[in-house]
Amino acid sequence: METKIYDASTIDEAAELLKAGDLIAFPTETVYGLGAIASNDEAVKNVYKVKGRPSDNPLIVHVSDREIAKYVAFVPQQAEILMEAFWPGPLTLIFPMKEGIFAPTVTAGHNTVALRMPDQEQTLELIRKTGFPLVGPSANTSGKPSPTTAQHVLHDLSGKIAGILDGGETQIGLESTVLDLTNAVGPIILRPGAITEAQLEPVIGKLAANAGTANETEAPKAPGMKYQHYSPTQPVILIDGTTADWKAAIEECHDQGKEIGILASEEKLTAHKEAVRATFSLGPKADVTVASQRLYAGLRYLDEQPVDVILVEAYDPNGLGKAFMNRMEKAASAKYPKK
Ligand code: TXA
Ligand code: MG
Numbered sequence: 001m002e003t004k005i006y007d008a009s010t011i012d013e014a015a016e017l018l019k020a021g022d023l024i025a026f027p028t029e030t031v032y033g034l035g036a037i038a039s040n041d042e043a044v045k046n047v048y049k050v051k052g053r054p055s056d057n058p059l060i061v062h063v064s065d066r067e068i069a070k071y072v073a074f075v076p077q078q079a080e081i082l083m084e085a086f087w088p089g090p091l092t093l094i095f096p097m098k099e100g101i102f103a104p105t106v107t108a109g110h111n112t113v114a115l116r117m118p119d120q121e122q123t124l125e126l127i128r129k130t131g132f133p134l135v136g137p138s139a140n141t142s143g144k145p146s147p148t149t150a151q152h153v154l155h156d157l158s159g160k161i162a163g164i165l166d167g168g169e170t171q172i173g174l175e176s177t178v179l180d181l182t183n184a185v186g187p188i189i190l191r192p193g194a195i196t197e198a199q200l201e202p203v204i205g206k207l208a209a210n211a212g213t214a215n216e217t218e219a220p221k222a223p224g225m226k227y228q229h230y231s232p233t234q235p236v237i238l239i240d241g242t243t244a245d246w247k248a249a250i251e252e253c254h255d256q257g258k259e260i261g262i263l264a265s266e267e268k269l270t271a272h273k274e275a276v277r278a279t280f281s282l283g284p285k286a287d288v289t290v291a292s293q294r295l296y297a298g299l300r301y302l303d304e305q306p307v308d309v310i311l312v313e314a315y316d317p318n319g320l321g322k323a324f325m326n327r328m329e330k331a332a333s334a335k336y337p338k339k
Pocket of ligand 2: 137
């Protein structure tokens with residue numbers, strides 16, 4: 001199958017393909033999603049198949065407006081307030097599931113369903129033209145970094161899907177915050193993203209617990225968070241330390257005969273680029289927004305370079321930095337210095 005590129009002028013054709021049960025990847029403000037009509041079980045099964053996604057990991061359903069009462073068992077008051085405050089935007093909400101609306105494979109056996117309204121006019125238009133919400137897991141091969149350009153999607157899924165709606169580079173670069181509103185203990189962040197705890201708490205009050213905090217092991221998680229994720233083929237080492245630690249890590253890799261790639265801030269690259277084979281800049285250290293936007297492109301770029309190991313730089317794990325570090329830590333197979 002030839003994977004065609006669509007844009008605003010050919011969006012009708014993309015919508016027709018979705019209606020016929022084909023898969024079309026679409027841009028969002030976070031990462032590209034792999035779209036299929038959420039009521040078509042065959043199409044949704046195909047989404048799992050082309051991604052190589054474990055069948056126990058449910059999908060996010062993408063809607064084009066806040067009129068969601070028809071899709072879920074009930075809409076908690078907190079959800080109304082959150083949708084008003086953050087939709088369209090990078091916040092996924094978990095609702096109690098309503099039987100017979102979405103294909104059974106969407107929720108992977110759970111009795112809840114995840115909904116989000118992306119902040120991407122072209123994609124909202126695509127959903128409206130299709131006439132029904134679309135599932136949209138990140139449009140990468142399972143386990144690989146999420147795609148932030150149409151080219152990334154082509155790299156992973158060319159020949160396996162009917163098309164890609166090209167919206168250029170995504171703005172945020174990290175997947176949405178996933179917030180569970182169905183837990184008796186209160187709202188829980190299952191996956192950190194660009195909508196932070198500090199933004200949510202003034203709107204709905206104190207959250208119950210958070211993924212990525214000290215008691216992460218006890219906090220319930222999005223099913224998908226248990227898998228190793230976001231990883232290139234080469235081992236990734238997360239460096240959280242001083243200039244001396246960087247020098248020691250580089251020396252240790254060289255002693256083992258390994259070629260090194262570095263994914264780090266401008267400042268770190270300036271200090272160490274002479275000693276390594278390939279680099280990718282995450283921008284100025286003070287700007288975690290730019291670093292987040294570039295993270296997956298950087299992992300993908302270095303994956304294609306002739307290097308044996310990728311060293312990545314730790315950032316302050318607060319605000320957006322929490323989501324950034326959550327993804328970095330999942331991509332990494334080791335940390336330096338070893339603690
Ligand atoms: O920003 C995003 O959310 C992107 C764009 C394309 O919208 N999508 C995305 O989808 O990241 P995916 O499938 O790669 O990640 C969905 C996450 C997984 O960790 C999954 O386990 C969780 O959401 N999830 C989905 N349904 C859930 C449910 N009913 N309960 C708990 N977690 C759920
Ligand atoms: Mg994903």
